[in-house]
Amino acid sequence: MNVRLGSEVANATDDVIVSINPADGSVAGTVEATSPAELDAVVERAWTAFRSSGWPTLLPHRRALLLQKVADGLAAQKESLAQLQMADNGKPLGECRGMVDSAIGTFRYYAGVCETIETDVTPRRGDYLSFTLLEPFGVVAAITPWNSPIMNDATKVAPALAAGNAVILKPSEDSPLLAPELARIALAAGLPEGLLQVVQGRGPEIGSALVAHPGVRMISFTGGTATGRAIGRVAGERLVPAALELGGKSPHIVFADADLDHAVAAVVAGIFGSAGQSCVAGSRLFIEASIYDDVLARVVVRTKSLRVAPPDAPGVEVGPLASFHHRDRVHRFVERAREEGGRILCGGAAPAGDEFDAGAYYLPTVIDRLGPEALTCQEEAFGPVLVALPFGDEQDLIAQANGTAFGLACGIWSDNFKRCWRVGRALEAGSVWVNTYKQSVTSTPFGGFKSSGLGREKGIDGLRLYAQVKSMYFGLHEQPLEVAR
Template identity: 60%
Template sequence: MNASSIKPFRVGAEWRHASDETQILTSINPADGSVAGRVTRATPADVDAAVAVAWEAFHHQPWRHLRPDQRATTLYEIGRRLTAERESLARLQMIDSGKPWKECLHMVDAAAGHFRYYAAVCETWQNEVTSPRGEYFSMALAEPFGVVACITPWNSPIMNEAQKVAPALAAGNAVLVKPSEETPQLALELARICGEAGLPEGLVTALPGLGEDVGAALVRHPGVRMVSFTGGTETGRAIGAIAGQRLIPVGLELGGKSPHIVFDDADIERAVAGVASGIFGSAGQSCVAGSRLFVQRSIYKRFMDQLVTFTRELRVGLPDDANVQMGPLVSQGHRDKVAGYVDLARAEGGTVLIGGDRPRDARLERGSFYLPTIIDGLTNQARACREEIFGPVLVALPFDDEADVIAQGNDTPFGLAAGMWTGDYARAWRVGRALEAGSIWINTYKQSHIATPFGGFKDSGIGREKGLHGLRLYSQVKSMYFGMHAQPMGL
């Protein structure tokens, strides 16, 4: 074992190094199957130590007692350092996750923007003065929980980690980050950058490890006062059950099976590009992917013909090619799972209009690539329409009118996002209000902004990240009353 090539993680002032092969997580580059990196794997014992260090930092470092503008200074500096290391962080994310180069650059930019935004929120946050109902002055204050655990997925590592860490720190907490075992390297870099930016030791700790031991240990630990999780619905349900027993709050951003609707008065050319981007961007590995396409029956064939033609021109290839539009899936195991859903759709009576296989390109043979795939001929009750595939697979269905598409769009356990294309904004308002989803896009798709709340309805989660709601997620409310009575009360 070459110890120098295995990245350690840090708990307080102590570096934790792997002592043997069983203590190593290996990240595989999805583009070619090579080793992207090896990191020391945390254990439940490391979780105990990290929670103790985090509580020590929370209680004895000045962070939570600093004026908001003082905390903001450090958050701005973290954002500046992320930008300064933009290319090296993007390259690490590219080999860790397989995302195309341009997308990786965008995600580092977004991560830096998250810290800048919550620095600004720190500087402008106003506690609430409440209306009195007697001889007193009253107010509601936002207070930190103490130690919060942030468990992140593999599809957008640096961005998802910043989306949690920045508001949790802004609220005054100490933060423990458990990245996905598929993409463990970016969280270590974020923790390093936080320390170099002047964040007191112990306030951010990255714990790379397996969900069943490190993730579970964090959720169950009595020293963890709040849990934020992004990932699959079943895992979120298990975390929610534990949190319910412990009576601690959770933020859960979970799965989706988002309807993407095209009405007959839409700008067809723009809608075709928007639908393709909504499902094939990030190789479909996005919780908000528009994976169920509903096209009004009167234009169904014309639209589908144009969409298939557009899809045929998409450039699938190695992520370091600047012209590539879709890279590999995160692993060969995940690619096989996606392919299995396509086989299931065929068995259920679906017709594959394009894709449905690996690319026939010798340069891509060692990677976990899968072609952008469009299927029709299914009903909304087919498993390919009910279950989250999390890959570049689009199922298309015709619809008749607003009532029909609202009923079909809402006929799902999920409710994360939805989109529509129409020239009638009164219709967009009616349908948008009727759809059960946390984000609705009209004549656009997958737009995201750190200042706008994000989260889901139904099985797609609990709570809201981003915006002012993101800071509230990592805060608990304390009410304070100042008596102004001339006489003792109640006598």
């Protein structure tokens, strides 16, 4: 897949995907779109590589060594990859560097898992020895979103390769530039050709064709819930497994006995980091009624102080949104909140000034005076928009916090251990943070409840996700088997 960077760009056509730098509207680069006919060839190459390269049967420590070399390649090109991601989707440069570090760590982690993961010798219940094996699916489709390209790509590709599969990676059409770089680095590290390929294009076209392709044996998708449901329907009809990491409307809870300085800082970081473009962003702030006005005022003061700036500016805290059409979507979300009776305490518009006029910027926004049933409190903005709501007691809180279709993450601030335990157990969420927020580590499983998804990425389970369990029996009987009587 050829990548042309900004200065070499010709006029875009239907055969070309253009990445627009959301900081200034310039062209960051282009990639060639994959046609349905080309997709057939990609899948065929993947199966050829899977069957002829010896990768599925390579001894685990040999496979692990190559994954370590991929990590080394990423590390050697960390700065250029971070700069490319900054241009591709507008994240602050420091955050982009951190995401390359995350990708490096993911490959190193799954190299370790690859050569140490154990299967089971199961208890004997007869004259046989029985045990399990993990077998790859064959060809896996990995579909990643635009918000954290290199990190999300690694989260899927590393464990899928570690499990012995061939991988076809489809990045978002809004951030297409990092995936080809990962494939190039993997090939240079020694991964057999055809085991990691990239297809480019829009979801309704090449994404749909990839999901429906009869040569794809497993699907892994991160993105919006509506798209996840559509993929789930296709996977169900085809009877292939689908791992779906979907949206969230995560509650961030502050009790009156919390360390309020830490809580307020975490609330602001938890929603406005990455300009709110995070599936686990704490987009619903629940504050105990007795401290509601005080905490909300402190959140607003801190929000107004955030430095909104170009992603390479010193001290930037909030950069542009990833695309202009997404910025417009976020603004429509805020306008609907106004129509529902919400009070905009800060933000609610694009920032003014020469450095912002050409970019997809949006001010960090705090809204209150909406009921929990308001659409603004039910649907995911996926942007720098925080909705604040009061609660009376634990029962009231749990009812409100669980009162959406989502169940991805939540945060609890309280010095009462037993309360944190009770509330954490009662909340329907795949990740619960107590007196912290938005922590994530490759070694800990990640995924959601309800409409926030199916399956678990990361951790040892993240490798098992891409493998099938095979049971084997070795007969130990001394006499011939008889027909059961």
